[in-house]
Amino acid sequence: MRKLVFGIVLCLLAAIESSAAPGGAVRCGKLLDVRTGQMLTDQIVAFDESGVISSVAPATGAATSSIDLSKATCLPGLIDVHTHITANPTDAGYAGLGISVPRQAVTGVKNARLTLRAGFTTIRNVGARDFTDAAVRDGVNAGEIEGPRMLVSGPALGITGGHCDINLLPYEFHFKDQGVAYGPWAAREKVREVIKYGADVIKICASGGVLSKGDQPGTPQYTLVEMQAIAEEAHKLGRKVAAHAHGTESIKDAIRAGIDSIEHSSLIDDEGIALAKQHGTYLVFDIYNDDFILQEGAKAGMLAESIEKEKKVGRLQRENFRKAFQAGAKIAFGTDAGVYPHGDNGRQFGKMVEWGMKPMDAIQASTINAADLLGWSDKVGTLEKGHYADLIAVEGNPLTDVKILETVKFVMKGGIVARNDFAK
Numbered sequence: 126m127r128k129l130v131f132g133i134v135l136c137l138l139a140a141i142e143s144s145a146a147p148g149g150a151v152r153c154g155k156l157l158d159v160r161t162g163q164m165l166t167d168q169i170v171a172f173d174e175s176g177v178i179s180s181v182a183p184a185t186g187a188a189t190s191s192i193d194l195s196k197a198t199c200l201p202g203l204i205d206v207h208t209h210i211t212a213n214p215t216d217a218g219y220a221g222l223g224i225s226v227p228r229q230a231v232t233g234v235k236n237a238r239l240t241l242r243a244g245f246t247t248i249r250n251v252g253a254r255d256f257t258d259a260a261v262r263d264g265v266n267a268g269e270i271e272g273p274r275m276l277v278s279g280p281a282l283g284i285t286g287g288h289c290d291i292n293l294l295p296y297e298f299h300f301k302d303q304g305v306a307y308g309p310w311a312a313r314e315k316v317r318e319v320i321k322y323g324a325d326v327i328k329i330c331a332s333g334g335v336l337s338k339g340d341q342p343g344t345p346q347y348t349l350v351e352m353q354a355i356a357e358e359a360h361k362l363g364r365k366v367a368a369h370a371h372g373t374e375s376i377k378d379a380i381r382a383g384i385d386s387i388e389h390s391s392l393i394d395d396e397g398i399a400l401a402k403q404h405g406t407y408l409v410f411d412i413y414n415d416d417f418i419l420q421e422g423a424k425a426g427m428l429a430e431s432i433e434k435e436k437k438v439g440r441l442q443r444e445n446f447r448k449a450f451q452a453g454a455k456i457a458f459g460t461d462a463g464v465y466p467h468g469d470n471g472r473q474f475g476k477m478v479e480w481g482m483k484p485m486d487a488i489q490a491s492t493i494n495a496a497d498l499l500g501w502s503d504k505v506g507t508l509e510k511g512h513y514a515d516l517i518a519v520e521g522n523p524l525t526d527v528k529i530l531e532t533v534k535f536v537m538k539g540g541i542v543a544r545n546d547f548a549k
């Protein structure tokens with residue numbers, strides 16, 4: 126009885142709030158509370174006209190809603206903290222040299238739409254030439270194009286000849302990529318420059334990489350001193366730093382320098398895991414794309430040396446993902462979309478479960494953890510009052526089969542429906 130009264134009161138409150146600010150409401154047959162891991166039944170998520178959630182409360186028999194998802198399971202919109210929205214897999218290697226910056230922006234428009242419709246209502250884009258990612262972000266925010274909420278980095282900072290440079294052309298071309306900056310003061314200046322042109326986050330290359338020519342994933346690139354300067358400058362200006370780091374030493378240097386997230390984290394050792402825990406550094410393991418690179422990479426035009434490098438680090442990265450998770454390190458969901466086709470971001474959930482997580486852990490990595498890394502815990506990552514009405518729905522229970530998240534059937538961002546296969 127007390128429960129029933131409580132339910133009616135909540136319902137009345139919901140009615141009052143939604144009538145005060147008419148937006149809409151979604152009725153969810155099931156709703157996953159990603160904070161507690163509880164699966165709630167028959168809930169109404171109401172939102173106001175600015176697309177912000179005004180209440181989440183149990184439905185009653187008479188409750189009405191503008192969107193009926195009573196046969197579906199609702200979750201908060203997913204978050205991918207490592208994307209390359211202006212790139213396609215076929216842009217790897219020499220083919221990429223023939224793609225103009227305006228063309229990359231158009232690719233970004235296409236991929237933003239695909240990403241949103243796959244259920245990812247927020248992304249962090251880490252690396253784009255000429256601030257094409259900032260242009261896509263601004264187009265989305267202006268309502269001109271369809272896409273997720275975006276935090277973007279613009280050009281990634283790195284050393285001469287490193288993973289964040291382009292090493293495909295011979296000397297006579299004198300080509301240096303936009304983020305190359307040498308020494309602590311030049312690196313600080315580059316941080317200021319990318320912020321000037323729209324960076325929400327700073328991306329750097331701490332170690333070598335897989336898809337670059339002439340370097341090795343395990344070897345260090347930026348020094349500790351350079352990374353300390355970058356982290357200090359970025360933090361002073363209110364930005365976080367994401368460091369691409371496969372190599373064991375680079376991972377540790379980046380953590381010691383105060384970098385906020387380690388991207389790839391492939392060759393992290395026990396000391397690196399302990400350091401990450403001690404500093405509260407997020408680890409991002411892109412453990413799905415190994416499959417894509419090994420199966421499709423050569424066809425997509427990736428260099429033979431890249432495929433060889435992936436063969437060396439791919440499995441180790443997955444093993445170290447399991448180790449870091451079991452040790453209790455903070456993990457956020459990031460996929461490196463762009464290396465594999467955008468829209469397939471959800472395929473990483475299955476890999477994370479295959480390599481040691483429970484479905485709920487993987488979902489939390491892509492919701493509350495990712496929101497925390499982005500500094501957006503007050504806006505996204507959970508369905509609660511005051512957060513954006515970013516809501517997705519699937520058929521079935523993702524806690525028993527996480528691969529359901531590969532086929533998201535309903536997507537709403539800020540109260541605006543981007544996809545509703547249930548209405549078909």
Ligand SMILES: [Zn+2]
Nearest residue numbers: 207209251461
């Ligand atoms: Zn990347």
